[in-house]
Amino acid sequence: MRQTLLIFNKEFKDYFASPIAYIVIAIFLAFAGWLFFSTFFLYDQAEMRRFFDMLPFLFALLVPIITMRLFAEELNTGSYELLLTLPVTLRDIIFGKFLAAVAFVAAILLPTLFYALSISWIGDLDWGVTIGGFMGALLLGAAYAAIGLFTSALTRNQIIACIAAIVICVALAMLDQMLFFFPPPALxxxxxxxxxxxxxxxxxxxxxxxxxxxxxxxxxxxLYATHLAMEDR
Structure with missing residues (x-):
């Protein structure tokens, strides 16, 4: 576990060592806030439901950007071979990188608590439902992060890894809205x-x-597919 935490600390710090992390957070908060509050007063209801309704699709576009570099960058630069010379296992590396991605998703969600606080000041917000929504958002981000980690392990090209993860995540996010394309037994x-x-x-x-x-x-x-992909390499 100590080795996993060392990998986690390194990867999480690397996110904030680049201005890209702050740009991603700023764009997400601005875009999600605009989509949410632009119609908030039209419904005249103190709830976060419309914000959470957007998250599966927004995260399907955002999380692959977060995870695309985790393995692809190291495979491209050759630093992965150096990492394997250290006293860490492949499982430590994968799980440490996964935890770093999930922690970064949590860091993105943290400022959105201000949305909930703002609504609670002007109305009677159901905090039980709101906390459930944030918990679900973290689970959703973790699932997408595992998919992004897998696609990043398949290629040295970060753009290809990102596009592949977006395709899979968007498919999972929109599957229940495309059921009319499929026969009834498969619904x-x-x-x-x-x-x-x-x-x-x-x-x-x-x-x-x-x-x-x-x-x-x-x-x-x-994560298991990532382990198989990296083990094969």
Whole structure:
């Protein structure tokens, strides 16, 4: 665990060593805030539901940008071979990088608590539902981060890694909205595979073990696939 934390500290600090991290956070907060508050007063309801409704798609575009460099950059520069000479296992490396990406997602979400505080000042905000929404957002970000880590392990090109992760994450986010393209027997299975459907349940304050199992399963499969990809290299 000590080696994992060392990798985590290095990767998390690297995010903030570049101005790109601050640009990503600023763009996300500005774009999400504008989309949310531009219609907030039209509905005249003190709730965060519309903000959380946007997150599966916004995160599908944002999280791959966060994760695209984690392995692709090291494979391209050759620093990965140097990393393997250190007393760390492949599992330590993967899990440390994954935790750093999830922590950065949490850092992006942290300023959005101001949205909730602002709403609570002007109305009666249901904090139970709001906390459930933020918890679901973190689980969603973790699942997307595992997918992004996997695509980053497949290629030396960060752009290709980013595009591949965006395609997968957007597909998971929009799957429940494209059910009319599929035959009725497949609808239940596809709905269960939709990240948006599971996230909406948690965002409503309903903590169902099936939704938690879904996000943990996606994260586990992403990390396991990453391990196989890097082990093959």
């Amino acid at each position: 239940d299975v596809l709905t269960h595979l939709s990240a948006n459907a599971h996230f909406k349940n948690i965002a409503k304050g309903i903590v169902d073990s099936r939704d938690l199992l879904y996000f943990f399963s996606i994260a586990f499969l992403g």
